[in-house]
Amino acid sequence: MSPDDGSVAGTGEFALIQAVTNGRRQPAATLLGPGDDAAVVAAPDGRVVATTDVLVQGVHFRLDWSSPEQVGRKAVAVNLSDVAAMGAKPTTVLVGFACPPDTPAQVVTEIMNGMWAEATRGGVGVSGGDMVSADQIVISVTALGDLEDREPVTRSGARPGDVLAVCGRLGWAAAGLAVLRRGFRSPVGVVNAQRCPEPPYPAGPQAALAGATSMIDISDGLLADLGHIAAASDVGLDVHTGDLEISTRLQEVGSALGADPLRWVLTGGEDHALAATFPPFDELPEGWRKIGAVTMPGSGVTVDGKEYGHEGGWEHWQRH
Secondary structure, three states, X not given: OOOOOOEHHHHOHHHHHHHHHOOOOOOOOEEEOEOEOOOEEOOOOOOOEEEEEEEEEOOOXXXXXXXXXXXXXXXXXXXXXXXXXXXOEEEEEEEEEEEOOOOEHHHHHHHHHHHHHHHHHOOOOEEEEEEEEOOOOEEEEEEEEEOOOOOOOOOOOOOOOOEEEEEOOOOHHHHHHHHHHOOOOOOHHHHHHHHOOOOOOOHHHHHHHOOOOEEEEOOOOHHHHHHHHHHHHXXXXXXXXXXXXXXXXXXXHHHHHOOOHHHHHHHOOOOOOEEEEEOOOOOOXXXXXXXXXXXXXXXXXXXXXXXXXXXXXXXOOOOO
């Protein structure tokens, strides 16, 4: 490949790294950013919340469905959401990026621009990473967070009698995926929810301060992820469909596609809303809404007191 063909091979690894890191402003938590063997990030609490997600082209995103910028935003968003779900404040992200040699350098630059934009929305920067060659685009993001002297909010603290609540949208990404699979690109708001989630990052620490007993981010579907809380806490969780928000737009899309929007809300993943349980008589933080209750020990997840009759959400290596 010629040096001026516009590909990553023509651009070169170090020139590409320089192109996506030069001129970027780092937040105060990043004491030493890209350019050395490792970054240095402040950890005032003395503990570090750490999480990693991998996005694979053709599995988690398609460049004929999403812009490179949207792919970059999504890669960061799914990680910062996990940090928030622990009740922590994000501090930085690290990026591992792989792509074929003939990938246009502009695609990589736009993906990185999306990463920086979403990191900025989360109050952090991209403090380092690595780029390598591969047969397809693979993005691995590691996010770090600070508990700010609080205990982490895990999946295992829910207690019978607690209130079950959510913050953020449910069902929108699943509706957007259904639209894209039918070959359509609108309504744009629904489709963009699939292309790039908008997790409510501040809601995690807010829930922790308000006394949340357990919390999780909704990546694989509401019922599937609540199942993790039920198992870890050895409790039952009952979702009240009358308390769920099904927007007019979801109803319109469901009607147009002959689909049940309630099913998207209950089983659709990739919205990255937060679900948490709270003591029964405490006021919920702003933006959180009640959707159910914690019931008897060891009874799993039910919907309006009954077992839900459909698959509960996404699981890798299973047929979908």
